[in-house]
Amino acid sequence: MAGRAGGERHDFPHAPQGPGRTTPQLRPQETVRRGTEPVTARSDLELRRLLSRVFLVLFVGGTAAFAVLAALTDPGPAPNQGTYAFFAALCAGFAGLAALDLLVIRRRLAAGQGRDRADARGAAGSASRTRGRPGADRRE
Secondary structure, three states, X not given: OOOOHHHOOOOOOOOOOOOOOOOOOOOOOOOOOOOOOOOOOOOOHHHHHHHHHHHHHHHHHHHHHHHXXXXXXXXXXXXXXXXXXXXXXXXHHHHHHHHHHHHHHHHHHHOOOOOXXXXXXXXXXXXXXXXXXXXXXXXX
């Protein structure tokens, strides 16, 4: 602070000095949203469920087909047993991901996180889904 008269400071935020001067209160700034997605955006769980079901069937079929090819192919030049076994394992992994996604979707729909279409079915639709499940009445 050399060269300033009387200890005057010019940094921000500055600390006012002297009688009757107070430190300014800084207000917390709200986070600025930079995207165009709505605040209450929800994924279309019905479409996601349809896609997961379709790809689960495709990947299970691919797993079976590549496993059969791996069993019938002799070792040798490519494509060989290792190639088909690799693709069978890859399809099995993707089938597992599709099955996991179906479980997540099922849990979210049961929790009422579906779109307005699902909510428009009314209480009768949700009552029929929860009827007969143990512990369904304890969620309230």
